[in-house]
Amino acid sequence: MDNGAVCYRRFLDGDDNAFVDIIKDYKDGLTLYLWGITGNPITAEDLTEDAFVKLVTKKPRFSGKSTFKTWLYSIARNIAYDFLRKNPKGMEISTEELLEIQCSGELLEQAYIKEEEKIELHKAMDTLPPQYKQVLWLTYFEELPNKDVAQIMHKSVHSIETMLYRARVCLREKLEKEGFVYERL
Amino acid sequence: MKDYNEMASSVFRRRDEYFAMQKKKKAMLVKIGLPSAAFLLVVLAGLGFIFRGDMPEIPVVVPTPPTTSHTEEMTHNTLITENTEAPSGTESVLPTDATENVPLPYDPTEPPAEDSSDSHSPTQGPIMDSPQSSTEGAQPDNVGDSTEPPAAYPQAPPTEEAPYDPSIPNMAPTGSEETDPVATEPCEPPSIEETEPNTGPLTIYAGGDVYTAQVGDTVSVTVELYAKKKVDEIELTVPFNNDKLSIVDLTSYGYTFRGAKEVWVPNIPFDDVTISNHSYSPFWIKADNFERGFDFTEKKVLLTFDTVVRQGGEVYINPIMMTLGICDSDEYYFKNSIQKITNGVEIDLHLTVTPKSQSQRYVPVLDYTPAEEDGDFTYPAESTDGDLVIKCGRRTYSANVGDTIVYTVELKAEKRFENIQAILYYDPDKLTVVDRTTAKDNWERSLEAGEINAPNLNGSSVNYYYAKHQIQGDPYRVMLLGSSVSPKYDFRERTILLQLEFVVTDKGRMEFAFEVQEMSIDYPECYFTESKQEISEGISIYPYVTVE
Numbered sequence: 114m115d116n117g118a119v120c121y122r123r124f125l126d127g128d129d130n131a132f133v134d135i136i137k138d139y140k141d142g143l144t145l146y147l148w149g150i151t152g153n154p155i156t157a158e159d160l161t162e163d164a165f166v167k168l169v170t171k172k173p174r175f176s177g178k179s180t181f182k183t184w185l186y187s188i189a190r191n192i193a194y195d196f197l198r199k200n201p202k203g204m205e206i207s208t209e210e211l212l213e214i215q216c217s218g219e220l221l222e223q224a225y226i227k228e229e230e231k232i233e234l235h236k237a238m239d240t241l242p243p244q245y246k247q248v249l250w251l252t253y254f255e256e257l258p259n260k261d262v263a264q265i266m267h268k269s270v271h272s273i274e275t276m277l278y279r280a281r282v283c284l285r286e287k288l289e290k291e292g293f294v295y296e297r298l
Numbered sequence: 299m300k301d302y303n304e305m306a307s308s309v310f311r312r313r314d315e316y317f318a319m320q321k322k323k324k325a326m327l328v329k330i331g332l333p334s335a336a337f338l339l340v341v342l343a344g345l346g347f348i349f350r351g352d353m354p355e356i357p358v359v360v361p362t363p364p365t366t367s368h369t370e371e372m373t374h375n376t377l378i379t380e381n382t383e384a385p386s387g388t389e390s391v392l393p394t395d396a397t398e399n400v401p402l403p404y405d406p407t408e409p410p411a412e413d414s415s416d417s418h419s420p421t422q423g424p425i426m427d428s429p430q431s432s433t434e435g436a437q438p439d440n441v442g443d444s445t446e447p448p449a450a451y452p453q454a455p456p457t458e459e460a461p462y463d464p465s466i467p468n469m470a471p472t473g474s475e476e477t478d479p480v481a482t483e484p485c486e487p488p489s490i491e492e493t494e495p496n497t498g499p500l501t502i503y504a505g506g507d508v509y510t511a512q513v514g515d516t517v518s519v520t521v522e523l524y525a526k527k528k529v530d531e532i533e534l535t536v537p538f539n540n541d542k543l544s545i546v547d548l549t550s551y552g553y554t555f556r557g558a559k560e561v562w563v564p565n566i567p568f569d570d571v572t573i574s575n576h577s578y579s580p581f582w583i584k585a586d587n588f589e590r591g592f593d594f595t596e597k598k599v600l601l602t603f604d605t606v607v608r609q610g611g612e613v614y615i616n617p618i619m620m621t622l623g624i625c626d627s628d629e630y631y632f633k634n635s636i637q638k639i640t641n642g643v644e645i646d647l648h649l650t651v652t653p654k655s656q657s658q659r660y661v662p663v664l665d666y667t668p669a670e671e672d673g674d675f676t677y678p679a680e681s682t683d684g685d686l687v688i689k690c691g692r693r694t695y696s697a698n699v700g701d702t703i704v705y706t707v708e709l710k711a712e713k714r715f716e717n718i719q720a721i722l723y724y725d726p727d728k729l730t731v732v733d734r735t736t737a738k739d740n741w742e743r744s745l746e747a748g749e750i751n752a753p754n755l756n757g758s759s760v761n762y763y764y765a766k767h768q769i770q771g772d773p774y775r776v777m778l779l780g781s782s783v784s785p786k787y788d789f790r791e792r793t794i795l796l797q798l799e800f801v802v803t804d805k806g807r808m809e810f811a812f813e814v815q816e817m818s819i820d821y822p823e824c825y826f827t828e829s830k831q832e833i834s835e836g837i838s839i840y841p842y843v844t845v846e
Contacts, residue, residue, distance in 0.1 A: 129310065132306070132309075133302070133303070133306045136302045136305055136306045136309065137302040137306075140302050140305055144299075154299070158299060158300065158305075161305075162300075162305055162308060162309060162312075165305070165309045166309050166312045166313065166316075169309055169310065169313045170312075170313050170316045170317070191572075198586065198587065198588065198589075199588060244822075267828070268828070269719050269815055269816050269828075272717075272719070272816050272818070272827065272828075274717075274781060275716060275717050275781065275816075275818050
């Protein structure tokens, strides 16, 4: 059982501190992932909190067919898409809020990603289509295997492989234009 | 941005607020519900006293088994009230005080009447049970079990009753949020205690009709919906006893992908629908699209699924429409399982019972139509006189036990494509793949293994997956995966995509289904994605069978 699954089991048995560990381990990565979907880190953070609230109130069964992280990301993705369906125009934000969002996003990047190189990569991903951003994030930053990425994104493994190939090509072209080389691409 | 401690505090605070609200609601329900129930009992007792001896005789129609053959489709009728005439062969229920809210029965011989704002149409009526049905007593099989996880899943400690949430994969529905205490649930007598599997006939009560099926028969269930106004939110559950009927299970995924089709929702876009617990009942479908809505202004299939009879006895199938919201409006046809608007909405339930001898293994409904013959191509001649009758695309073939048959798919596509993922479904009880390898397990194998002949997939990554040994929940199938970005696959001239040899091992009937899941031209341009055909022009698929 992975660490998230162990903590969740402890939480279901009555240990709230175990859930705090879950939040500590997954909050930042999940927020960044949802940021890729929603385009707004504040919304992403709210939706991350919504995902955790769903777990503590509804206590769904984790079947163990995937990793806990994959399962959690699937839940959060569905919440994000529900939100986007009901709020197709997104949130209207003022210039001040825009600045705050930018700063918050940068702080989150620095806190979670840590490596400078990867931070640059993450910034470069910003102009890619959402599906490409998602697949690159899950593969390179969350380091999930293709099978798990496919499960989160509701695609076949081969679709993910094709999408990944094309996303890498797009990103590589963009980075090369800016004089940046990322070996893993 | 919050740190993790701040977020944890906020999460637990919201949890406490949520449970406090749930408790408050329950307390309110008890506070209002108990005195109301007591009052109703007094009124009913009083009415019984007054009308004792003067009560008009209400004819009770004893349900009789359908006189038509098992394969004939029968149509559901709604609840009957004292103000209507019941079509023959249906159950009727005693009238109660709630009759003014019960729509008149659906008459399958009459077309739907024009909607009238003040009166109930005599030809419209939903399946939805009205509140009085809940006073009849017993709970239906398995609805009460919805809080109990199936044995295969890990057992969580007892929790607060949690409303169903479609955003959570693998969540078993435990009830409906804000369900009114007199909200409808299908009622049926308690199931008979049995100490060993009942191999006798199964009596199926579906709506107002009664069906009979034998163990091994296939029961196809179709729910149709008509709504005069477009709807933007649908939430529906179909509870029944899983010991008696089991949904034909094709995958082990928590979500039903379009390719799985156990519970098939053909008239709602895949991205708008969530189906949970598709492989056992109660399963739930939830669909919403607040921008475009869903058009059921002409009656069409809402959902359909197949089940197999596992045991004899009795079972009830009654879909419960929990939510049916009207587009661009705050109004609902149904909300919290209660019907709010009776005019302009109709829900029909159809069952088809196919005897086991005529049943064939379920195959997915394909999202494309195989190509017709043209001047350039002729399918092999059909036949139906062999031991095994094989439906394949547009044709029917047959072969005798012991014969070797070759299944072929030819493909013509105007644009070159960079990947393909397809699954061939077949019946392993009737056919065995000619096995040319010595592999004992299910491994992904290269084309050199020999079972599949795919001479024109010459890309960098081509393999297939053949379930040589049945894995629980994994359908018998052959999966083909190929990827070649540069050069792309070239099928601009019609040519063989794949071939597979089988040996016929049993008599009966079966169908091949070649499901194309992915075929990407230049992402995001695709011929197929998630088993849905995105581009139908310029692509022709020719599946056929030859007997050696």
